[in-house]
Amino acid sequence: MLDEAGFDTLESLTLPYSEFKEEVTGIKAGHARALLVMVAEERERISIPRKLDYVEQGTPPVYESTRDNSIEKRALAGKFPKFPSNEEDDQRKVHAWFVGVAAWSRVWSLDIASMCVYIERNPNKSLAGTGIEIGSDRFKEEDAYWGNCFLVEHQSDSLVMGLLTGAQKDYPKMTEILARMADIFAPKHEDYVTQLRIKLINMTPCTQEHRLQSALIEWEELREELKTRGNEQGSLEVLASLKILLSGLSKVQSLLSNAKMLWGVEKIGLDKLLELAKGCGKDWVRLKPKSNPKPTPKPNPNTNPKHNPTPKPDEPKETHNPTPNPNVLMGSMGSRPLYHCDAWCFKHRNCALKGASEGGVNDGVSQCKFMHDPSMENTDPTHRIAHFNTIPCKFGSAKECPCLKLPQGCHFKHS
Numbered sequence: 001m002l003d004e005a006g007f008d009t010l011e012s013l014t015l016p017y018s019e020f021k022e023e024v025t026g027i028k029a030g031h032a033r034a035l036l037v038m039v040a041e042e043r044e045r046i047s048i049p050r051k052l053d054y055v056e057q058g059t060p061p062v063y064e065s066t067r068d069n070s071i072e073k074r075a076l077a078g079k080f081p082k083f084p085s086n087e088e089d090d091q092r093k094v095h096a097w098f099v100g101v102a103a104w105s106r107v108w109s110l111d112i113a114s115m116c117v118y119i120e121r122n123p124n125k126s127l128a129g130t131g132i133e134i135g136s137d138r139f140k141e142e143d144a145y146w147g148n149c150f151l152v153e154h155q156s157d158s159l160v161m162g163l164l165t166g167a168q169k170d171y172p173k174m175t176e177i178l179a180r181m182a183d184i185f186a187p188k189h190e191d192y193v194t195q196l197r198i199k200l201i202n203m204t205p206c207t208q209e210h211r212l213q214s215a216l217i218e219w220e221e222l223r224e225e226l227k228t229r230g231n232e233q234g235s236l237e238v239l240a241s242l243k244i245l246l247s248g249l250s251k252v253q254s255l256l257s258n259a260k261m262l263w264g265v266e267k268i269g270l271d272k273l274l275e276l277a278k279g280c281g282k283d284w285v286r287l288k289p290k291s292n293p294k295p296t297p298k299p300n301p302n303t304n305p306k307h308n309p310t311p312k313p314d315e316p317k318e319t320h321n322p323t324p325n326p327n328v329l330m331g332s333m334g335s336r337p338l339y340h341c342d343a344w345c346f347k348h349r350n351c352a353l354k355g356a357s358e359g360g361v362n363d364g365v366s367q368c369k370f371m372h373d374p375s376m377e378n379t380d381p382t383h384r385i386a387h388f389n390t391i392p393c394k395f396g397s398a399k400e401c402p403c404l405k406l407p408q409g410c411h412f413k414h415s
Contacts, residue, residue: 077105080152082153114130115178116174147172147176196231204245243273388411
């Protein structure tokens, strides 16, 4: 019908509905309107220029990953650090717990870790000045996750749970729980700072060259900790502390004693001394520690040596031959001769060799090493049976022992 009217392509269907209805007679009104709408949509789609793919453009595509791996990061962080409640030296362990909690949080969220450090150092300050968007949906979700992990780890610890309010137990959040824990231990804050200051002043001297690098790192962290807590020490105190730390190293002391010749100064300052210490620490960190070999003990001369006289050839040696006891039984190979043979004394057993008392060589191959006393033959001695009953059977239980089915039985102990 359309071909007869001359509308054989999309470009030809450009007439409005009224003129199209007059040209194409016999088409229904609904079909005509639907056809014109489809033609207009198809013409608009064809008019949009096609985008070239990366093969035609000559540039490979850049894939952007939209996958959220926060679940894997949280699993990688592991178990929540447990709070050290009711232990000796609480302040040191509580501070170590705050450091551990920040490290645990840093695995899966840098914002939460930064907030942990800020709250621990400023328990009574507002969180508005941290620069972290605490009102964002992501931070709220991470804040609640931290709080729930804390609650799950300490739900059986009545001492820790007693420090939280009912609202904090029902809706746990890091910003509330950690701030409360830091506020509770705030009274010990001054004592802890005092301990740090005393430790800096009375530094333990480093006596091993390969440990100087680690000792300097600990010294700098101690100094930075005091600075962060608002108790920065003066240059004289810091210089005296560093000198005490280096006082155990003879090489450093020799350099300091020759300061005028090396650097042209009478006394070396803090910056120069710290630079010298860091340089020595980097050079010595791979040195092997000096071994302290144990001194070789000197031989102790024996003032009273035992005299072992050599017998004269004319004097015969005195030999001790024990008198055999006919009532002794010994059935193991390699035992002393003239003991009774177990195979001879027990029933349903047979020793095919000649007895040791019958003359010959008792080598255990051509002749038995033990006695064949006619009075002890097939007597089943009770004290030998009692002895065997103390030895576990190699087959274990009586059900698994095949010797019990034989006429001679099994005299060993069964489980």
